Amino acid sequence: MPLTTEASTGAPVGVPVGLPVGVLEIGGSHVTAARVRQSDWSVEIVARSSLDPHAPADQLVADLAAAGRAVLTDGLRLAMPGPFDYTAGVAWYQGVQKFDALYGVDLRARLAEALDLPGTALRFVNDAEAFAVGEWTAGTTRGRTSCVGVTLGTGVGSAFLREGKAIRAGSDVPPNGELFRVTPPIEDHMSHRAIVAAYERATGEELPGVREIAERAESGQRQAIDVLNTAFIALAEALSPWLKSFGAEAVVLGGAISGAFDLTRPAFEAALGIPIPITVTANTEHSAIVGAAR
Known part of the structure; x- marks a missing residue:
């Protein structure tokens, strides 16, 4: 065959x-x-x-x-x-x-x-890279010369792609292509634990997850909106210089927290300061599976 x-x-x-x-x-x-x-x-x-x-x-x-x-x-x-x-x-x-x-x-x-x-029959890939490659293969960044995928959940995952290949070294990407390695630590603001803790500090109420905080934001609760805006603004400020240096044409977000993005898009885009398309994946898992296969 x-x-x-x-x-x-x-x-x-x-x-x-x-x-x-x-x-x-x-x-x-x-x-x-x-x-x-x-x-x-x-x-x-x-x-x-x-x-x-x-x-x-x-x-x-x-x-x-x-x-x-x-x-x-x-x-x-x-x-x-x-x-x-x-x-x-x-x-x-x-x-x-x-x-x-x-x-x-x-x-x-x-x-x-x-x-x-045999050990050679097993191939391992970073889940954020798999997600980004899957989106480039069959998703919202399909065919882009340079694009960035970011996953938001327990932490921040990222991948910087040129022609569908992950770029991990060079002055135009974070160390190993991983945004969480930059200083100040982005996960102190953008992560499940950080957002839940920030909401508890703001309200005195402990909620189980970001989904519940997003529901409060959708209903107009000011504290919930502020907490989410703070997290996404921190992400935008950490991401912006790398998008510029990399010459990224598009960004796609995935992961559980990405579902809250539309609630904070204006604040995020203002902090990002770059006119670049930002999309949210329809299915993080599906894209990661496609990317791992590719």
Whole structure:
């Protein structure tokens, strides 16, 4: 069976033509197993499973292996949150409220053994990069020469793309292409924990998440509007100089907190100070799956 190449079809290198690509999209509390057809980048969700972010390493490996078996073809692509060594396949989670038990674990070796595969059959990719590449492949930034994807949730993920390739080095991007590494720390303002804490300070009321705060903002509550504006203004101020230096043509937002963007768009765009298209993805998970396959 002939093999595709990125140059000939845009499909993943080494994947037989017509064979779906098996993908795991992994978040802080879930794993989604999917198959992607490279001919049209259509996605079939096979299974969604819960992950206990505080489970021991053996349980997490077993849960990921079980999800992987459902979509295994010639190998498996895994979209993982950081901190993670994507080349070596080693997890470095520590103090990030998820997967601490995987700290220092060679996930490539453990999963390869569990799935009876060579380690080279497992490819790991940063989840924010996967999202950005998925949007460039089949989403709102499709075909842009230079674009930026930003995911907003437990933290801030980012990827700076040129011609669909992640740029991680150079003076025109943040260190490793990751906005959360810049100073002052953006996640002190733009993250689930920061927004919830800011709302509690403003009102004395503790709400479970950003969705509930956004609902208060939609109803016109001033404190909720101010809290969200503050978070998105901080994001705009951190992002603006990098968009300028990178020459970005468009930005796409994803992640759970991106759903609140329309409530704060005027404040965000004023702080950004750049006339650049800002869109919100229709489906973060779908885009990350497509990007991991690509």
